[in-house]
Amino acid sequence: MRTLLKLATAAAISLGVSAGMALAKDKVKVGFIYVGPVSDHGWSYQHDQGRKAIEEHFGDLVETTYIESVSEGPDAERAIERLARSGHDLIFTTSFGFMNPTIKVAKKYPKIKFEHATGYKRAKNVSTYGSRFYEGRYVLGQMAAQISKSGTAGYIGSFAIPEVVRGMNAFMLGAQSVNPEFKIKTVWVNSWYDPGREADAAKALIDQGVDIMVQHTDSPAPLQVAQERGIKGFGQASDMIKFAREAQTTAIVDYWDAYYIARVRAVLDDTWSSTDTWGGFDKEMVHLAPFTNVSQEVAVKSSQTRDAIQSGQLQVFQGPIIKQDGTVFLKEGEIASDKQLLGMNFFIKGIDDKLPE
Template identity: 65%
Template sequence: MKRTAAALAAVGALALGMGAAQAADPLKVGFVYVGPVGDFGYSYQHDQGRQAVEKKFGDKVKTTFVESVPEGADAERVIRQLAQTGNDLIFTTSFGFMNPTIKVAKQFPNVKFEHATGYKRADNVATYAARFYEGRYVAGVIAGKMTKSNVIGYVGSFPIPEVVRGINAFMRGAWSVNPDVKVKIVWVNSWYDPGKEGDAAKALIDQGADIMVQHTDSPAPLQVAENRGIKGFGQASDMIKFAPKAQMTAIVDHWDEYYIDRVQAVMDGTWKAEDTWHGLKEGMVHMAPFTNMPDDVAALAKETEDKIASGDIKIFAGPIYDQAGELRVKEGEVAPDEMLLGMDWYIKGIDAELPK
């Protein structure tokens, strides 16, 4: 009887010990990046968010990241590998990771996934994005004031709604202060290719552009602007150290709080597959300091930023016509998010042809 009691006690102690060990297991969180963390742009900012998670939770989490993952079959392989190796929460941070994320999520229903900039969700797949276009409107106001040639050069990655929406927002900002501005656009069909990005910037400057804008992830276009003596804007992170004389501001993606909140939700058991789309108001988009411009332009930029955050400026308020002259948003109305998320058309006044 004593031996039985002792054995039961030993088993109970072992079970308690195992339970304590299991309770102490860290939450495993994976991140998939389309570019290198050293791009000092989009992927760099996501990795800053990952590091913020580690700083906040310490040994309660274990994070892993995979960088420079091409969109397509490689992405599916990497996402599946992260799920197979025990990650509880996986962030896939590029638009082209959308279908691979959905496919892998079906195979791992107990793993939670978060996809950035996409629109497909499932019971275990949430979506999130920043309203980058709000910062692009501010940049457009600055460009409209600062250009002398009235020609803006724009280096685009892919003609997807996120990028097209940004071009439209930028031009609405520019036209709000200078109706004579024109934009020339070069598509490089890559998120991160410093060589192509730099060559595109040089070609645009040769065509008369004296302001450089980009929706690509390396500092190359801004560095070309610096070397050629024109002004420009940083992308996704503050790139001032790469172009101290050229950068007027940067549209900074700030993911720290979002990543911390979502990790906390998993820990608390409150995580839900929802959509989050935040901007200047919520702090997911920041503007880098306004510099290399007159004080009055900086003041106007700050005023514009504040009015967007407060809702006093509605970037896509009607009337809005597309290139073909079709009325897309009536006067007195504002384009709904559904329209913005699927925006695959240029607004009236942009002369460039949109690739299909």
């Protein structure tokens, strides 16, 4: 009798263990580290939308967790390690400043897979991914040149880093394709996020006669000001239509859902490998919010441009492109390499503003 009992328990335990093991294989635990609060209605919010998309898509096959408002620095390493230790299989670290901590933790946990957004350091178990937002800005430029009567757009910049400069150049190229004389007035607010200052900057620009508002900062405040003063503008990072029903014409929306789903799928299928993805319209990583408050004509042309970029028929940075100082950036027909794009630190011809140094 006693042996029987023993056998039964042993069987039960082994059953339990094997069941547990089977579970661990079928179920992927995915962790996210956000630099801001989920509720910032911008950068981190969109990453969290991606996380929710994973849950919805895979249902019981995944389990997701996130840690929000993690500051870039030593804190980040601790947060990433916490996720690594608690049995996550795949960890997304979603800000540039998490690059070194991610690499460091990845070295300690070679079995866990890491995905770092917007960085350039990779390892066997670390992929990088980013988004070609500038493709969206080209479309915005075309729209602005069609909508604006004064031929001048107001551009609110955060910091003069390649990401922002590239966006500005792409915007200008788009605008010039419609109106070669198009101008932009630029204001740098030296912050990614300060609704008050962004609003002040928008007011200053409108007071100086711009009649369309573009921003590379994260709060909806400039768009709200645009609405108040009766001009049009574009949303940033997420669809901001709720804040400016009569002013938003479209918005560049960060869209990570498709990429995140693909990466989780790869882990489930055991086909994951370290990659570097820099996708735009083609990989569905950039979306444009529905065109509103514009004529049918503008909307149609804009979606055509979007489709042309998506199919690769239209390259945003294709020569001839002249730099602000008159030197040649790209010769006729030449297409900019990713390296050239990633390090872009000059304005193209047509932008009068001096790049802050």
